[in-house]
Amino acid sequence: MAKLKVPSLQHLARNWKETPEQVHQKLVTLARHPPQFTYEPLFIAVRDMLVFGVPYDQVAEGIQRGEKRPWVRALLLEVLPLLRGHFDGLVPDQPPRKVARRYYPLARDIMIPFEAPLEFSIGGQVYFPWFSFWRSNPLADERLSLFVTLVEEVLLQDPDLDTAIFQILDFSRPVGEEKRSLLIVDARDIPRLTEAKKRAMLEIFADGYRLARDELGDIKREKKERSDEKRPDQNQSDLFGGDTEG
Numbered sequence: 001m002a003k004l005k006v007p008s009l010q011h012l013a014r015n016w017k018e019t020p021e022q023v024h025q026k027l028v029t030l031a032r033h034p035p036q037f038t039y040e041p042l043f044i045a046v047r048d049m050l051v052f053g054v055p056y057d058q059v060a061e062g063i064q065r066g067e068k069r070p071w072v073r074a075l076l077l078e079v080l081p082l083l084r085g086h087f088d089g090l091v092p093d094q095p096p097r098k099v100a101r102r103y104y105p106l107a108r109d110i111m112i113p114f115e116a117p118l119e120f121s122i123g124g125q126v127y128f129p130w131f132s133f134w135r136s137n138p139l140a141d142e143r144l145s146l147f148v149t150l151v152e153e154v155l156l157q158d159p160d161l162d163t164a165i166f167q168i169l170d171f172s173r174p175v176g177e178e179k180r181s182l183l184i185v186d187a188r189d190i191p192r193l194t195e196a197k198k199r200a201m202l203e204i205f206a207d208g209y210r211l212a213r214d215e216l217g218d219i220k221r222e223k224k225e226r227s228d229e230k231r232p233d234q235n236q237s238d239l240f241g242g243d244t245e246g
Helices: 009-014 020-032 040-051 056-066 070-077 080-088 141-156 195-230
Strands: 102-107 110-114 120-122 125-132 165-170 183-186
Touching (some): 040 056, 040 125, 141 165
Antiparallel strands (some): 165 183
16 A cells, blocks of 8 residues: 655655645655665664674675665665775764754644764764765755755754764765765755745645645545445344344
8 A cells, every 4th residue: 555654854855846746746656656675774784883883794794684685785785885985984083873863844744854874073073974875866956955954954953963064975876987986075065045945845845745645645545435335234134144133
């Protein structure tokens, strides 16, 4: 059964469209035809290696054993060496720590979850990395500005992160290349949206989300009603046994 999920901030930005109707169609399509795999094992790998100190080889072995589909396993494992290469060159003041989940109030009826894998400090400066594992079509232009603008609002509400350097670690494959590479994007270099532009974009997404929620909710109600119609009336006598009450 198609189920509409509340998107993360990153997926909100990625699935933003010019009109509510386009957002609606995109979200319904995703609900009916969800992705065939998830990058969640890589977020777990990041936490295991950097927060809990699990050895790289053990993390790689866990992905190899846990993912049975060779093509998915290959997608996940091609990122691990890039992760190790980046963080092996960093010497944090102390082990990185996991960041607690937060919510962005898109609207009164829509709370968007925001959960980053970790944060760390070097020389007293806090760094907040965001991992983008999409192999193609990473966030760009207005969608990237929307994402950075929203994340910055979340960070500014946290006294532990309000002065953090926000970095996007983009593990996509450059255009024309066969292999992924790591591009580190300093969020300070990304243009922020004006308040008016941000509100307009969020209203479009919220309206489209509600349209998708209503459509998928109507489908569920229709299925339930059809199922209820097939059930025998509790007030009718048993067709084969007659009225059993004496």
